[in-house]
Structure formats: structure tokens, C-alpha cells
Amino acid sequence: MTAPPLRPKETYAIICPVKISHFLIAATAAAITSLSLTAPAAAQTAESADDWGDTIFLTFDDGPGGSNTDRILEVLDDNDAQATFFAIGENMQNDPLRTRQVLANGHAMGNHTWSHPDLTELTRLEVDQEIYSAAALLTAFGAEAPCFRPPYGATNAEVDEAIADAGLKKQMWNVDTRDWSRPGVDAIVDELLGATPGDVVLMHDGGGNRSQTVEALEIALPKLAEKGYDFGITPKCTPA
Numbered sequence: 001m002t003a004p005p006l007r008p009k010e011t012y013a014i015i016c017p018v019k020i021s022h023f024l025i026a027a028t029a030a031a032i033t034s035l036s037l038t039a040p041a042a043a044q045t046a047e048s049a050d051d052w053g054d055t056i057f058l059t060f061d062d063g064p065g066g067s068n069t070d071r072i073l074e075v076l077d078d079n080d081a082q083a084t085f086f087a088i089g090e091n092m093q094n095d096p097l098r099t100r101q102v103l104a105n106g107h108a109m110g111n112h113t114w115s116h117p118d119l120t121e122l123t124r125l126e127v128d129q130e131i132y133s134a135a136a137l138l139t140a141f142g143a144e145a146p147c148f149r150p151p152y153g154a155t156n157a158e159v160d161e162a163i164a165d166a167g168l169k170k171q172m173w174n175v176d177t178r179d180w181s182r183p184g185v186d187a188i189v190d191e192l193l194g195a196t197p198g199d200v201v202l203m204h205d206g207g208g209n210r211s212q213t214v215e216a217l218e219i220a221l222p223k224l225a226e227k228g229y230d231f232g233i234t235p236k237c238t239p240a
């Protein structure tokens with residue numbers, strides 16, 4: 001099952017070849033010396049409920065997260081759900097098999113920096129290193145999602161400019177399950193069941209024990225499917 005094609009909210013037409021600094025080369029199996037992230041220009045499109053169809057956009061941050069990621073992949077598979085994963089560069093480097101598995105299961109992987117810093121506290125050079133090192137590794141894995149989520153959702157004008165200069169689209173969220181705080185399965189289920197088409201839902205497969213997240217998905221996804229909803233990759237993270 002796949003969601004119908006969705007029109008992206010916005011696009012960027014930026015070509016940005018970048019030399020990857022030497023310490024990052026070790027991150028990739030292949031010798032990647034340059035990186036080019038491009039997206040074709042397109043007119044802005046009006047947003048309306050029709051753009052989303054019946055699709056809810058599930059997103060999972062901070063992985064790969066060991067067996068948590070395995071269990072989330074299973075429950076997504078059981079519900080014919082596609083999702084967007086914002087994995088952390090160093091976690092992907094440490095767990096290439098799970099990184100490949102996420103992609104092999106048809107999910108998108110977006111850029112969530114190399115080491116998950118608060119980008120608003122870094123210099124522009126440091127911000128670029130965080131973005132481009134993760135981008136290089138994602139490219140090495142064959143991930144094509146042209147989107148970026150800042151750690152903690154922390155941005156400012158300079159960070160936004162760095163994201164755009166890298167040819168990436170900033171993907172935030174509008175439904176926060178607060179699963180990172182382990183509020184209990186029921187609390188996460190309630191947030192999920194409140195989602196409607198077009199919503200971008202924040203969850204986590206990394207950063208600690210995510211059994212509450214898994215159990216909540218097992219309960220909520222079939223109920224959302226009964227309402228006629230499906231689960232897809234966010235428009236901003238869908239390759240052009």
C-alpha cells in the first residue's frame with residue numbers, strides 16, 4: 001500500500017556541491033568526496049485538505065535505536081504503514097544494518113544531524129558540518145529524502161539558512177506524542193488517535209526504551225486505519 005502522490009508544501013532550487021571534511025570520510029564505506037543535493041524548482045502550491053488525501057505522516061527520531069527500531073518496523077509493516085525516520089548520523093554509522101533495514105522496508109530517512117546538538121548554539125561552520133556529514137552518510141546508504149529536522153526543533157534564521165543552503169526542506173511536526181518522556185501507553189495512544197490527515201506526528205525509535213511507543217502504535221494504527229486513514233512519507237521528505 002502506498003499513499004497517493006502528494007504535492008510538497010514548498011520546494012527549493014539550490015545546487016550545493018560540498019567537500020566533505022576529512023573526519024567524515026571515515027563515516028562512509030565508500031569514498032565520498034562530494035555531495036550534491038538538488039531539487040527541481042516548482043511553483044508554490046496552495047495547501048488544502050485535498051493535498052493530504054487520507055494520509056497521516058508518522059515520524060520517528062533519533063534512531064536507529066536497536067530492538068526498538070526493529071519492533072517499530074514490525075508494527076509499521078503489520079499496518080501497511082510508511083513513515084519517515086530522522087536518524088542521527090553517528091547512530092547510523094554504528095548500526096548500518098538497521099539503517100539499511102529501515103530503507104529496505106520502504107520508509108524515508110531524513111537528515112537529523114550527525115550528533116544531535118542544539119544547532120542554535122553552534123557556529124555556521126559547525127552547523128554545516130553537522131548537516132553535511134549526516135547528508136553524506138545518508139547518500140551513501142541510498143537515502144534520497146530531501147528533508148531535515150533540527151534536533152529539539154531548535155532553529156533560528158541562521159540555522160534555517162543553513163538548511164536551505166544545503167538544499168533541504170525543514171520538516172517540523174504538529175502533533176507531539178511526547179513519547180520521549182514515557183508518559184504511559186494510553187497517553188501516547190490518545191495523541192495518535194487525535195491525529196487527522198495532514199498531521200505530522202512526532203515519535204522516537206531512538207534515545208532509550210521505546211516499548212510504550214511500540215505498544216501505542218500497535219493499538220492506535222489499526223484504529224486509525226478503521227477510520228479510513230493511511231500512513232505515508234511526508235511530502236517534504238518525498239524525493240522529487
Ligand SMILES: [Zn+2]
Pocket residue numbers: 061062112116150151152
Ligand atoms: Zn532528535
